[in-house]
Amino acid sequence: MDKSPISRGFRSKRQEQTPKDRLPPGQYVTRDFPILSAGPTPQSKVENWNFALQFGGSLLGQWNWAEFEALPQTTIKTDIHCVTKWSKLDTTWQGVTFDDLLKAVSLAKPRAAYIMAHCDGGYTTNVPVADLVGGQGMIATRYQGLPILPAHGGPARLLVPHLYFWKSAKWVRRLRFMEKDERGFWESLGYHNYGDPWKEQRYDGD
Amino acid sequence: MTAIETAAGPGRRLEWRLAEVRDIVVETSRVKSLVLRITGWAGHLPGQHVDIRLTAEDGYQAQRSYSIASPPEDELLALTVEHVADGEVSPYLVGDLHAGDQFELRGPIGGYFVWTVATRGPLCLIAGGSGIVPLMAMLRHRARRKVRTPALLLYSSRSLEDVIYREELKVMARRDPDLRVINTLTRRQPEGWTGRRGRIDKALLAKACFPPEQTPKSFVCGPTPFVENVSRLLVELGHDPLTVKTERFGPSGG
Amino acid sequence: MIENGSDLVLDGNAAAGLLQEIFVLEITTAQIQCEKCHSVVAVGSLRLYAAPMGAVLRCNQCDSILMRAVHTPHSRWLEMAGARCLRFS
Numbered sequence: 003m004d005k006s007p008i009s010r011g012f013r014s015k016r017q018e019q020t021p022k023d024r025l026p027p028g029q030y031v032t033r034d035f036p037i038l039s040a041g042p043t044p045q046s047k048v049e050n051w052n053f054a055l056q057f058g059g060s061l062l063g064q065w066n067w068a069e070f071e072a073l074p075q076t077t078i079k080t081d082i083h084c085v086t087k088w089s090k091l092d093t094t095w096q097g098v099t100f101d102d103l104l105k106a107v108s109l110a111k112p113r114a115a116y117i118m119a120h121c122d123g124g125y126t127t128n129v130p131v132a133d134l135v136g137g138q139g140m141i142a143t144r145y146q147g148l149p150i151l152p153a154h155g156g157p158a159r160l161l162v163p164h165l166y167f168w169k170s171a172k173w174v175r176r177l178r179f180m181e182k183d184e185r186g187f188w189e190s191l192g193y194h195n196y197g198d199p200w201k202e203q204r205y206d207g208d
Numbered sequence: 209m210t211a212i213e214t215a216a217g218p219g220r221r222l223e224w225r226l227a228e229v230r231d232i233v234v235e236t237s238r239v240k241s242l243v244l245r246i247t248g249w250a251g252h253l254p255g256q257h258v259d260i261r262l263t264a265e266d267g268y269q270a271q272r273s274y275s276i277a278s279p280p281e282d283e284l285l286a287l288t289v290e291h292v293a294d295g296e297v298s299p300y301l302v303g304d305l306h307a308g309d310q311f312e313l314r315g316p317i318g319g320y321f322v323w324t325v326a327t328r329g330p331l332c333l334i335a336g337g338s339g340i341v342p343l344m345a346m347l348r349h350r351a352r353r354k355v356r357t358p359a360l361l362l363y364s365s366r367s368l369e370d371v372i373y374r375e376e377l378k379v380m381a382r383r384d385p386d387l388r389v390i391n392t393l394t395r396r397q398p399e400g401w402t403g404r405r406g407r408i409d410k411a412l413l414a415k416a417c418f419p420p421e422q423t424p425k426s427f428v429c430g431p432t433p434f435v436e437n438v439s440r441l442l443v444e445l446g447h448d449p450l451t452v453k454t455e456r457f458g459p460s461g462g
Numbered sequence: 463m464i465e466n467g468s469d470l471v472l473d474g475n476a477a478a479g480l481l482q483e484i485f486v487l488e489i490t491t492a493q494i495q496c497e498k499c500h501s502v503v504a505v506g507s508l509r510l511y512a513a514p515m516g517a518v519l520r521c522n523q524c525d526s527i528l529m530r531a532v533h534t535p536h537s538r539w540l541e542m543a544g545a546r547c548l549r550f551s
Binding site for chain 3: 221222257259273314317318319320321432453454455456457458
């Protein structure tokens, strides 16, 4: 069929409620918080949790939960945009910014231009370091003031809200510096390598 | 039978076809069946589903999957749709759609969760909520072919008002001594209800189902937690996992 | 394809529409062997994750990923690194 027939009276309910100026193209606002996972929810206990910054074979820094909580905390309010078209406005997150992680390991400059986030359950995503510094990225441990639920990525998730939300990797455990960019889980299977919602970069080739 | 053979055969590419609504049947307060005429439809097997696609005037499209409720013996195809709160597609299908309306449809899809009268052994069907739909296609097919395969339907619903195809199942069971239908109501029961209450548990399965020695073919369909629990229990009761087929509908039941 | 943005674990039956765009033969009845634990089941019975973004089918025994598929406006992707083989009868 060349052109799909119109279904009389069908309208996207979600797009009716859209405040157009705040939304990237093709998105609709949701009040709930949909959950999408590539696998079963890891049930990671904070007693066993640790987080690392890595470059090559060496660990630049590693923190257990108490140590991580003792790092400088930042709270931000931001909008988030999922590639499946829902957006959630004015969400509040608290955690440790990427800038503060670098400071904690006495790195004046990042070791390389890219990072790969590695997570419990095996999920990965790649982000340019330039998109994490300057307050753009954090490791978040609280959502709306409460610990992030496992289903939403707790105990800790990467948060890079200016990119599509698949980049805000749930259950993050390690950020690995990479000199050359490598594609993560969705980026290696047809999704856009960068993922700017304002340019509607959903898929590879967009 | 030609329709069944071609539907099962390999090498048929899935194409979008035009479906026209011929009739709409109210099943419960939240559930309707859509009776469709589809251009170029070549038949299906009981248990299969279709994808439908709606296009708005501005070009916006939404796509969903629905199990086929009608048996292959019927000339027209029936889908049974439950209204999902805050859904985008089901409120349109259950609320706005009229006879004469059109949408795109492709199928039939899925050869795994399928049963026909050619399959030997007693038939054990276990449904949670709207999981009844593909199982109803199997029962309707069995009834149309007038076979004596022993069959059991164990059907879990929240309340009597939520039992889809209630009258049809009652009549089917009354007419057919080889078919047992057991309803269980999990949340609300009417005054004087003498039937089962509460969720399907191991005791009920042990009591009602055909024993493993009879090698029944089991089909379990409904919300994911329901399906995983029931299929696990069947295996614990000694059923060969290869004879227990599952179709998970997700939390809303489809 | 499934309800957009919902918390869903489905199965290979639900991925059939997407997969059947790629496979000529009926995929849900194909037997798939896990590369990691070697268990063999029908594709239709595998647990399916991530449905709105694509299909991630995992082994029911060990949870490792057997197949991943995505349909983008530009292309269709399929990865089966976690599966040892597929058998179509």
